[in-house]
């Protein structure tokens with residue numbers, strides 16, 4: 365790469381793997397599901413519900429492509445970059461019920477820095493599929509490591525799973541915390557401690 369090319373923003377597109385969505389078939393299936401669950405679908409107030417269910421799930425499962433815009437790290441900034449409290453909505457793959465919370469995503473830059481909003485977009489694109497919280501956390505970290513090649517990556521996710529709070533165990537208010545640390549944020553004790561203290565300190569304030 366020439367010096368001029370390096371000075372420019374670099375914008376590879378992140379395009380999620382998606383398959384075409386058949387909303388009409390989803391609506392029929394939602395109608396069948398509700399009928400099988402004994403719901404009176406001929407009642408006027410439920411007439412539109414299968415269509416809404418199909419659209420709602422399609423929306424929850426529809427990731428949007430985005431540009432992974434990076435810039436040269438001209439100032440050789442070498443401290444932690446951390447975006448806290450990125451809102452998160454995903455769907456648990458076991459029950460297809462939502463889990464919601466926040467992600468804290470950070471990295472230690474090397475040659476390039478990332479457009480800050482791209483950390484939030486990366487969380488969003490990774491969340492819009494049937495997930496476990498552990499996989500979601502690891503995928504965000506791995507993706508950032510592969511694309512940006514920073515010296516370290518840290519991801520903490522805190523979420524409430526409605527499959528555990530609204531039904532089943534009914535553990536209302538319980539939060540699950542997961543983390544993925546790579547590179548120096550995993551191996552260097554002081555970098556690791558700083559990242560975890562910043563994310564934990566933030567949690568304790570709430």
Ligand SMILES: Nc1nc2c(ncn2[C@@H]2O[C@H](COP(=O)(O)OP(=O)(O)OP(=O)(O)O)[C@@H](O)[C@H]2O)c(=O)[nH]1
Nearest residue numbers: 456457458459495496497498525527528531532533
């Ligand atoms: N590890 C992990 N488990 C999850 C996640 N989301 C939901 N689960 C769990 O997946 C498990 C599925 O367990 P099963 O026993 O097959 O399902 P179930 O009979 O509906 O279980 P209960 O929820 O306990 O009523 C439950 O313990 C859920 O709490 C997640 O993101 N990560």
Ligand SMILES: [Zn+2]
Nearest residue numbers: 456458459527
């Ligand atoms: Zn679940």
